[in-house]
Amino acid sequence: MDMRFDLAQKAQDDTALVMAGAPSGKGCGGQYCDRCEVRDQAICADLDEQQRGALNRIGRRVSLQAGQTVMWEGDSSTLVANVIEGTLKLSTSTGDGREQIVGVVYASDFIGRPFGARTPHSVTALTDARLCLYPRGAFDGFAREHPVLEHRLLQRTLDDLDRTRAWMLLLGRKNAREKVATLLLDMHNRLPADRGGVIELPLSRQQIADVLGLTIETVSRQIGDLKRMGLIALAGRRGVRIVDADRLEAMAEGE
């Protein structure tokens, strides 16, 4: 059976569980916000203590396991959230099941579609994750009353749009080697490395393929080539160390 369909089934059940199981009225809570890991990076950063308290009251914390899907492409938009911890993918699919990952989000990022009727893409946890979840209607109302929040959301959305458009160049005009090199550099810049300089990829080979618009076989071959050329070193299935960043950057640009 297709792994992706498998995950989807599982997640559908789990999501229902999360929704039902969360204690109502228990928001992020002022006490949570005070020690929130992403308080200074997330969109709530510019709110004062009182405003944050008010936002708290409409939200709640939720834990996700790797593989769980929080929102489904095409569903009516009922939830938005801040990512407290973990990595998630945003994805869309064609009618016949081809998938494209349209974004990868990290701690402090915002997910969901405020001010819109439909969720344009699915959101699925790649690692275990924690969210600060808000009902969309209440969030929209709060945002409209707090321009500092909307401003921060606007900045974030503009940044997302820039990054997304840059990725279109990769999808439309780069070859497989350039695509893989670009992704490895991108992850290298965004993920923490251990002492040995090894980063743990949050994506399987199939997911890398889904981000780059390739097949798993092509991704595997390209990574193998880069290793054989001595530009990268592999450590297990998910570990990667950039050995020669300059040459890898040259590859990424097609030089």
Added chain:
Amino acid sequence: MDMRFDLAQKAQDDTALVMAGAPSGKGCGGQYCDRCEVRDQAICADLDEQQRGALNRIGRRVSLQAGQTVMWEGDSSTLVANVIEGTLKLSTSTGDGREQIVGVVYASDFIGRPFGARTPHSVTALTDARLCLYPRGAFDGFAREHPVLEHRLLQRTLDDLDRTRAWMLLLGRKNAREKVATLLLDMHNRLPADRGGVIELPLSRQQIADVLGLTIETVSRQIGDLKRMGLIALAGRRGVRIVDADRLEAMAEGE
């Protein structure tokens, strides 16, 4: 010589002309806004008369000829604008000159990068066009003081992001036939048709290729195939009529 480079050269000169030649202090002007064709669709729609007057004072109207470039990828972001009339493309390129069109904008759309240091893509007129142009700094300041404007800008940016992500699915996962069919339907939905049902494409074959991540030859072959199959009819270089929308939609989805 490469057509695209040629255009670029030409536009660089012309842009300078426009900037220097515009009478300073002559804004869109209250009298212009009153008869503005896009007043109710552009981001200024929710401003009251007085606020619109204030925004006017920092902007001015500018005319562009087809082929002129208004903003350059990577330049510092100094301008933003509303499109009054015409069609423009947003594009990025790799170091070695491969181009990807990352967006096509029409009347009432907003262009430029507010709240950011750099322009992430070039903006070039595909047809003759008119803009309502604002210096970025002044626009940013005005926007921060007028949450209704920022809200409208946020909605527009969220919509852009949705559309851009949907396009990523096309770039990463659709084949040439599906890409071309999708584009023709998209244009059919957004452009006015004459009595005969013929739409005038604002894009040359090369530009269609740059939107779809294909070569001009592949685009030409696919359009030829669709014509031979009786799904579309051609009228000159730019004219297209959708003959069988249902079958074309099936093509677009790969069915």
Added chain:
DNA sequence: CTTATGCATTGACCTCTGTCAAAGCGGGCG
């Protein structure tokens, strides 16, 4: 109306990436 220019089409060929199938191997479980 005619001509010239440049965009568009068509053809031949080749390469890159996808497809299908089999083997390898990392990591969790017993």
Added chain:
DNA sequence: CGCCCGCTTTGACAGAGGTCAATGCATAAG
């Protein structure tokens, strides 16, 4: 510690789309 499952790698092959080159044909200038 070893086994087994599922992800990953590797191989052989096919086909979609790119490349290079020549021809066709709108369109606008004369």
